[in-house]
Amino acid sequence: MNSDKLIEAFLKFPGIGPRQAKRFVYFLAGESKDYVDQLTRLILETKSGMRQCKSCFRYYEEQNSARENLCRVCADPNRDSDLLMIVEKDVDLENIERTGVYGGKYFVLGGLLSLGGNGKADIRLKQLFDKVEKEKPAEIILATSATLEGENTNLYIERILEPLKVKISRLGRGLSTGAELEYSDTETISNALNGRK
Numbered sequence: 001m002n003s004d005k006l007i008e009a010f011l012k013f014p015g016i017g018p019r020q021a022k023r024f025v026y027f028l029a030g031e032s033k034d035y036v037d038q039l040t041r042l043i044l045e046t047k048s049g050m051r052q053c054k055s056c057f058r059y060y061e062e063q064n065s066a067r068e069n070l071c072r073v074c075a076d077p078n079r080d081s082d083l084l085m086i087v088e089k090d091v092d093l094e095n096i097e098r099t100g101v102y103g104g105k106y107f108v109l110g111g112l113l114s115l116g117g118n119g120k121a122d123i124r125l126k127q128l129f130d131k132v133e134k135e136k137p138a139e140i141i142l143a144t145s146a147t148l149e150g151e152n153t154n155l156y157i158e159r160i161l162e163p164l165k166v167k168i169s170r171l172g173r174g175l176s177t178g179a180e181l182e183y184s185d186t187e188t189i190s191n192a193l194n195g196r197k
């Protein structure tokens with residue numbers, strides 16, 4: 001049935017479980033055709049307007065095609081290329097950018113390693129290694145979530161980057177354990193950045 005397929009499609013969304021997926025389907029059933037048409041169009045237009053930055057791997061909305069698949073941060077010559085901050089997700093990068101306290105560059109992992117060590121293929125470890133080897137930043141700042149998965153990922157990154165002999169620091173945490181960058185305010189991020197070690 002189509003509704004089952006739609007539930008499956010919603011289940012792929014981050015943080016969405018079966019009950020929520022079903023609620024979305026019933027919600028759409030109760031909405032007007034105009035609403036659903038507009039939603040469908042927005043999804044398609046957003047998708048076709050998004051590019052993936054070839055340097056930090058974030059997704060961004062294309063505004064200037066002259067930049068050849070570089071996002072605003074990576075294309076900015078005034079950003080400090082000696083600092084490379086590694087974040088888990090696109091929204092983490094956006095949140096740090098919004099605070100304006102960081103002037104370096106980024107790399108978006110696209111997830112974390114699970115505790116069993118699985119999922120290595122799902123995050124951009126190879127791309128990270130290649131970027132660090134090529135661009136040789138002076139310092140890498142690990143800014144993953146303060147969770148067990150985040151710590152596991154940090155340890156793994158430190159191990160694979162070891163041969164490149166680059167300085168690796170971690171955000172100091174003014175954050176309670178498990179707090180994520182996504183939900184942190186300017187002061188917290190600023191403190192975490194200044195307190196890195």
Ligand SMILES: [Zn+2]
Nearest residue numbers: 053056071074
């Ligand atoms: Zn970029």
